[in-house]
Amino acid sequence: MKPDPIPPSMEAIRLWSGVECPNEAARLGLADHIGLLKELEALRGTLAFEDEPSSFEAALRAEQEKEA
Amino acid sequence: MSALHELSMTEAADAVARGDVTATALVENCLARIAAHDGKVNSVIRLDRDSALEQAAAVDKARKAGKALGPLGGVPMMHKDMYYRAGKVSTCGSKIRRDFVPKVTATVLEKLDASGAIDMGTLNMAEFAQNPTGHNAHFGHCHNPWQHGYCTGGSSSGSGAGIAARFFYGALGSDTGGSIRLPATICGVTGIKGTQTRVSRAGVMPLSFSADNVGPLVQTARDAARFMRIISGHDPRDATSAREAVPDYEAALTGDLRGISVAVPQEYFFDGADDVVVKAFDAALDAMRERGATITRLSCPSLRAIAAYTAMISRAEGAAIHAEWMRERAADYSIHLSSRLYGGYPIPAHLYIEALSRRGPLLRQFCAEAMTRHHIVATPALRTRVPTLAETDIDADAANWSRFMAVSANTRPFNYLGLPTISVPCGFDDRGLPIGLQLAARPFAEARVLAVADAFQRVTDWHKRYPSL
Numbered sequence A: 001m002k003p004d005p006i007p008p009s010m011e012a013i014r015l016w017s018g019v020e021c022p023n024e025a026a027r028l029g030l031a032d033h034i035g036l037l038k039e040l041e042a043l044r045g046t047l048a049f050e051d052e053p054s055s056f057e058a059a060l061r062a063e064q065e066k067e068a
Numbered sequence B: 001m002s003a004l005h006e007l008s009m010t011e012a013a014d015a016v017a018r019g020d021v022t023a024t025a026l027v028e029n030c031l032a033r034i035a036a037h038d039g040k041v042n043s044v045i046r047l048d049r050d051s052a053l054e055q056a057a058a059v060d061k062a063r064k065a066g067k068a069l070g071p072l073g074g075v076p077m078m079h080k081d082m083y084y085r086a087g088k089v090s091t092c093g094s095k096i097r098r099d100f101v102p103k104v105t106a107t108v109l110e111k112l113d114a115s116g117a118i119d120m121g122t123l124n125m126a127e128f129a130q131n132p133t134g135h136n137a138h139f140g141h142c143h144n145p146w147q148h149g150y151c152t153g154g155s156s157s158g159s160g161a162g163i164a165a166r167f168f169y170g171a172l173g174s175d176t177g178g179s180i181r182l183p184a185t186i187c188g189v190t191g192i193k194g195t196q197t198r199v200s201r202a203g204v205m206p207l208s209f210s211a212d213n214v215g216p217l218v219q220t221a222r223d224a225a226r227f228m229r230i231i232s233g234h235d236p237r238d239a240t241s242a243r244e245a246v247p248d249y250e251a252a253l254t255g256d257l258r259g260i261s262v263a264v265p266q267e268y269f270f271d272g273a274d275d276v277v278v279k280a281f282d283a284a285l286d287a288m289r290e291r292g293a294t295i296t297r298l299s300c301p302s303l304r305a306i307a308a309y310t311a312m313i314s315r316a317e318g319a320a321i322h323a324e325w326m327r328e329r330a331a332d333y334s335i336h337l338s339s340r341l342y343g344g345y346p347i348p349a350h351l352y353i354e355a356l357s358r359r360g361p362l363l364r365q366f367c368a369e370a371m372t373r374h375h376i377v378a379t380p381a382l383r384t385r386v387p388t389l390a391e392t393d394i395d396a397d398a399a400n401w402s403r404f405m406a407v408s409a410n411t412r413p414f415n416y417l418g419l420p421t422i423s424v425p426c427g428f429d430d431r432g433l434p435i436g437l438q439l440a441a442r443p444f445a446e447a448r449v450l451a452v453a454d455a456f457q458r459v460t461d462w463h464k465r466y467p468s469l
Helices: A006-017 A025-045 A054-062 B010-019 B023-041 B049-064 B106-115 B157-164 B181-187 B222-231 B275-290 B303-321 B323-328 B335-342 B351-359 B359-370 B396-407 B412-417 B446-458
Strands: B044-047 B076-080 B118-123 B172-173 B190-193 B213-217 B261-265 B295-299 B375-380 B420-427 B434-440
Touching: A006 A025, A006 B323, A025 B157, A025 B222, A025 B303, A025 B335, A054 B275, B010 B023, B010 B049, B010 B181, B010 B222, B010 B420, B023 B044, B023 B049, B023 B076, B023 B118, B044 B157, B049 B118, B076 B157, B076 B222, B106 B118, B106 B335, B118 B157, B157 B172, B157 B181, B181 B420, B181 B434, B190 B222, B190 B446, B222 B420, B222 B446, B261 B275, B275 B295, B275 B303, B275 B375, B275 B420, B275 B434, B275 B446, B303 B323, B303 B351, B303 B412, B335 B396, B335 B412, B351 B359, B351 B434, B359 B412, B375 B446, B412 B434, B420 B446, B434 B446
Parallel strands: B076 B118, B076 B172, B261 B295, B261 B375
Antiparallel strands: B044 B118, B172 B213, B190 B213, B190 B420, B375 B434, B420 B434
């Protein structure tokens, strides 16, 4: 069984941000991160952009409708 | 002329300009409706009754003297309580800022003042604009005017509920993950967020520097067009605001959909969708097709990455903005907010930076996938039927977490992409609550989404319906 990542996360938050876990819902919210971690894991190796780093604002201007 | 509360914002403005109705009559009618019905809805935080009547009297006097009125002359409005007006309390829906008095006035409020709109006060909202449902532990939950006990959508809860209840004609909301489009959808009104950077955020409470947007909730796409023209454009007080010219959006409302191509992504937006929502969405596509649009269902593989990165940016930025209060005053937040903010702290910096740095490339990729041959992307704005306040209440039961978070699944990606996106009513579910159609276009193509939404509203009447209170 994989170790529960929640207690180490709470300790890291306390260490880096000085913020204590405020309630049980917050603890459950951290557990919800496991879903996000899986999404990120699935993305690894699938994205390769040659124009990184890039400006989002420049992309907004560049991607305008040509005829608008 | 229709009953005063049935007028749209543009109809009300034009009626005042013609002299068919006075601004005072409009304000008095709004005040009477609020007095009669807001006890059930709870959309208002502060009502500036005397000030509203004074502003209306000044508009009527100016008109009588033959002076030209602004494009929103004499139209009563109220705004989400996070738009600062110097000297007036702006609670941001929170206990922490219950007595906060800003020293500056938001640029968007100054622009609305200059247009002749009447500011009647401030509206209920999610605490610090941080939830998609309309819960507020400090000022009381805002209730859906269509059915008590149901969500209004958030975070601009009072803006959506008040427009639906016909308490006023226009309201500012803000949208970081759907906070304009969700209350618009769930309350059965029209709401638009412009392209990221399109509208100034000076004097507006921040939630996420990268994803916050200012925009209106109104009855019709035409209302949204006039409203957006007034508030859009570069602002020297907001260095992030775009310098692109602001067109006359109302002039673009031709009602014609011939030659318009609509793309419907098949991934993501329909995951776990309720049948009644899908049916209403398909019927909306049929209505657009009958008006001349072509509909194409296609694949957008970039959506999975977009959805993952979207969640990270707003969580990390929200955590940064609230860090001091989370250390010193965590107990002064509602449970659902402190728990959401807490979730932002463990996000590694490199992933936040990755999410930001890939925003431009992913925007390019999404445009290539969905909008190379198509003008509009259409999706349901909310995948499911409107939930009740009880079944999404994290403060009452932490187990409601996943249902609460799911509410904004379909709106969030467009904040990451920064695209102009509108929600318009497109039906009702089996419990009599509204369903919304979401339309997005390329950057700075607000005119395109407004024109398509307006054309849709010319052949449907969902936007004209309002609840009996």
